[in-house]
Amino acid sequence: MQTVSVNLGPRSYSIQIIAHETLGWLTFLKSALGHTRKLFFVSDTHTTTLMQKLRDLSLGAYECNHAIIPAGESSKSMAQFSFLLDELAEFGADRQTGVVAVGGGVIGDLAGFAAAAYNRGLPFIQVPTTLLAMVDSSVGGKVGINHPKGKNLIGAFHQPKAVWIDIGSLVTLPEREYLSGLAEVVKYGVIQDPQFFEFLEQNTAKILKRDAAILRQIVARCCRLKADVVEKDEREETGLRMILNYGHTFAHAFETVSGYGHWLHGEAVAAGMVYASRLAEKKDLIPASITERQIKLLSEFRLPVKAESGWKIPDLIEVMKRDKKAQAGRLRFILPVKLGEVRALDDVTEQQVAEVLAP
Amino acid sequence: MQTVSVNLGPRSYSIQIIAHETLGWLTFLKSALGHTRKLFFVSDTHTTTLMQKLRDLSLGAYECNHAIIPAGESSKSMAQFSFLLDELAEFGADRQTGVVAVGGGVIGDLAGFAAAAYNRGLPFIQVPTTLLAMVDSSVGGKVGINHPKGKNLIGAFHQPKAVWIDIGSLVTLPEREYLSGLAEVVKYGVIQDPQFFEFLEQNTAKILKRDAAILRQIVARCCRLKADVVEKDEREETGLRMILNYGHTFAHAFETVSGYGHWLHGEAVAAGMVYASRLAEKKDLIPASITERQIKLLSEFRLPVKAESGWKIPDLIEVMKRDKKAQAGRLRFILPVKLGEVRALDDVTEQQVAEVLAP
Numbered sequence: 001m002q003t004v005s006v007n008l009g010p011r012s013y014s015i016q017i018i019a020h021e022t023l024g025w026l027t028f029l030k031s032a033l034g035h036t037r038k039l040f041f042v043s044d045t046h047t048t049t050l051m052q053k054l055r056d057l058s059l060g061a062y063e064c065n066h067a068i069i070p071a072g073e074s075s076k077s078m079a080q081f082s083f084l085l086d087e088l089a090e091f092g093a094d095r096q097t098g099v100v101a102v103g104g105g106v107i108g109d110l111a112g113f114a115a116a117a118y119n120r121g122l123p124f125i126q127v128p129t130t131l132l133a134m135v136d137s138s139v140g141g142k143v144g145i146n147h148p149k150g151k152n153l154i155g156a157f158h159q160p161k162a163v164w165i166d167i168g169s170l171v172t173l174p175e176r177e178y179l180s181g182l183a184e185v186v187k188y189g190v191i192q193d194p195q196f197f198e199f200l201e202q203n204t205a206k207i208l209k210r211d212a213a214i215l216r217q218i219v220a221r222c223c224r225l226k227a228d229v230v231e232k233d234e235r236e237e238t239g240l241r242m243i244l245n246y247g248h249t250f251a252h253a254f255e256t257v258s259g260y261g262h263w264l265h266g267e268a269v270a271a272g273m274v275y276a277s278r279l280a281e282k283k284d285l286i287p288a289s290i291t292e293r294q295i296k297l298l299s300e301f302r303l304p305v306k307a308e309s310g311w312k313i314p315d316l317i318e319v320m321k322r323d324k325k326a327q328a329g330r331l332r333f334i335l336p337v338k339l340g341e342v343r344a345l346d347d348v349t350e351q352q353v354a355e356v357l358a359p
Numbered sequence: 360m361q362t363v364s365v366n367l368g369p370r371s372y373s374i375q376i377i378a379h380e381t382l383g384w385l386t387f388l389k390s391a392l393g394h395t396r397k398l399f400f401v402s403d404t405h406t407t408t409l410m411q412k413l414r415d416l417s418l419g420a421y422e423c424n425h426a427i428i429p430a431g432e433s434s435k436s437m438a439q440f441s442f443l444l445d446e447l448a449e450f451g452a453d454r455q456t457g458v459v460a461v462g463g464g465v466i467g468d469l470a471g472f473a474a475a476a477y478n479r480g481l482p483f484i485q486v487p488t489t490l491l492a493m494v495d496s497s498v499g500g501k502v503g504i505n506h507p508k509g510k511n512l513i514g515a516f517h518q519p520k521a522v523w524i525d526i527g528s529l530v531t532l533p534e535r536e537y538l539s540g541l542a543e544v545v546k547y548g549v550i551q552d553p554q555f556f557e558f559l560e561q562n563t564a565k566i567l568k569r570d571a572a573i574l575r576q577i578v579a580r581c582c583r584l585k586a587d588v589v590e591k592d593e594r595e596e597t598g599l600r601m602i603l604n605y606g607h608t609f610a611h612a613f614e615t616v617s618g619y620g621h622w623l624h625g626e627a628v629a630a631g632m633v634y635a636s637r638l639a640e641k642k643d644l645i646p647a648s649i650t651e652r653q654i655k656l657l658s659e660f661r662l663p664v665k666a667e668s669g670w671k672i673p674d675l676i677e678v679m680k681r682d683k684k685a686q687a688g689r690l691r692f693i694l695p696v697k698l699g700e701v702r703a704l705d706d707v708t709e710q711q712v713a714e715v716l717a718p
Contacts, residue, residue, distance in 0.1 A: 010596075078437075078441050078444075082437050085437075085506065085512075085513055086506075089506055089507075089508035089509065089512060090508070092680075092681055094681070116515070117476075117503075117513045117514060117515065118512065118513060119512065120501070120503065120514045120515055120516055120594075120595075121515075121516075121594075142479070144476075144479065147444065147445075147448055148448075149448035149449070150448065153444075153448060153477065153478065154444055154476045154477060155476060155479045156475065156476065156479055156480075156515060157479055157480075235479075235480075236479075237369075322451055322453070
């Protein structure tokens with residue numbers, strides 16, 4: 001068992017990384033939740049089996065109930081948020097009731113937002129089952145839902161009480177989902193850790209084979225890197241946390257213009273990072289070689305590295321201007337200044353964005 | 360102009376208490392909001408005129424938009440929350456967009472929750488127009504909506520950037536609403552300040568006449584008393600903030616069982632305080648005289664001091680068990696131990712509650 005500690009004062013918590021184990025589950029729950037008497041599990045239609053297994057393990061110590069949400073990004077909706085709140089109320093959830101999210105980023109974000117809003121905040125446990133959720137969305141406390149006008153437009157900061165990551169869940173993950181998660185893994189190398197980027201370059205074959213030892217190393221390293229950022233800027237106030245959005249301004253635009261679900265989030269991030277890197281070249285921040293290394297690595301992971309030809313550039317830019325990172329309507333991008341370091345820039349013009357997007 | 364400072368570290372803010380003035384409005388906004396370019400006003404159908412006046416004053420410095428919500432407790436709903444988020448998205452609100460709530464507690468709670476959730480938190484200004492909102496709901500950062508299963512069941516902690524209280528708004532407030540606000544005023548005397556309780560007893564005539572000088576004193580004192588509590592327990596974590604819920608476990612049960620809107624919130628709190636005080640007598644914490652003084656003062660303010668005869672005791676108790684203050688299903692009450700001091704007790708039995716509620 002490996003543990004990553006996220007140090008946030010009274011909201012500190014730990015991430016347990018295990019492989020194919022459930023033995024420590026009850027001990028883990030008790031140490032995370034204290035006096036909780038009731039647990040409310042949330043899964044999607046793909047993670048029902050694991051959820052039921054964890055629920056059955058919990059039944060001796062807790063009164064349990066659950067909700068199963070349709071799989072897919074479209075479940076990050078006001079309707080499902082409202083549904084979960086109704087179910088919690090029906091269950092008679094009180095302030096100590098724990099919410100356990102078993103699934104990918106959609107389930108973590110949705111169940112986390114319901115946990116944040118019910119009684120102004122219920123204790124919350126993340127059990128991420130996708131690579132993307134393990135290395136990104138389950139760490140850091142951002143929860144929320146989508147709005148037709150923008151991804152993650154509605155939400156809260158609500159830190160989990162603990163995160164339980166079983167690498168074993170990755171064995172059955174569909175290939176496209178697994179590869180999508182690798183985009184965020186690559187991102188950490190570019191924004192924070194050049195050695196880690198090299199490590200990925202040197203281990204592509206093992207990574208594609210989902211070698212368990214490599215995966216544990218990767219997941220632990222990504223969680224640590226993300227925790228380092230979140231600890232310094234929990235609520236995205238100082239600006240530091242923005243570095244995690246490398247590639248995301250483009251990615252959110254791709255996802256919004258094409259309709260959520262056309263590309264997986266990681267796929268959009270992969271192409272988004274390439275365009276952000278091209279912008280950095282255009283602003284003479286980096287040599288082309290840094291973009292080329294990203295393209296090579298992302299391509300080996302069979303991830304898209306350019307936008308689809310049908311998307312209209314003005315539409316993409318319009319979405320970017322509405323992005324949460326936009327300050328008073330001005331575009332803001334996270335751009336690499338070298339491998340392992342990025343910076344927020346808001347002097348990027350629409351013209352420059354249009355140029356890098358032009359085919 | 361009078362100012363009450365709420366000291367919450369990075370979330371500190373000040374409450375400006377003025378009478379029939381709007382001169383300082385723009386200065387107030389600029390100091391509270393900094394770089395904000397856009398303002399989104401929310402009012403209800405009763406406060407539209409004041410909202411429009413403040414919006415017109417703001418137009419020189421800000422791009423403004425607004426939403427008008429039907430007056431009444433039933434607007435604290437998922438439907439209106441969702442509507443405000445749609446309107447904010449339509450307005451193209453970014454992270455700096457300020458939300459200005461002009462109205463009573465319903466508008467402050469609803470608009471505040473939309474401000475908390477949109478982009479995970481927009482800067483928020485409270486302009487309370489009812490006595491209840493001035494002395495209670497606009498101070499302390501609790502925002503939210505109701506659920507059919509419980510009042511304020513869904514929400515967040517989201518501190519305003521500043522509060523603008525114009526005592527002048529109280530002149531046109533309907534009598535029943537005004538009296539309802541006095542219930543929370545009396546509450547502060549019972550829970551924190553025996554001198555203030557005596558001050559109220561000695562000035563009932565002036566208070567009923569809405570004497571402006573008295574009202575400024577009362578509003579400033581209540582804001583200060585509430586701020587003292589909120590500063591020590593911002594997110595209801597240490598238990599101290601619970602003292603503000605004196606009378607509220609009963610009150611929420613009355614409101615839920617009778618359907619929101621039958622009694623005004625303050626009316627429910629008035630009767631709720633009397634029952635809580637009776638419980639304290641039953642547990643030998645206080646002499647009957649302390650309850651009698653509350654009954655006398657509340658009656659002079661023409662507030663109800665007992666439940667309506669049609670409400671069923673088991674139904675009321677069922678709601679109380681689902682109350683946010685209930686710990687793991689155990690009833691918890693805030694009970695006076697003397698005038699000016701209360702304590703949280705969770706050894707109250709259902710039997711004792713039923714006995715004080717029995718006609």
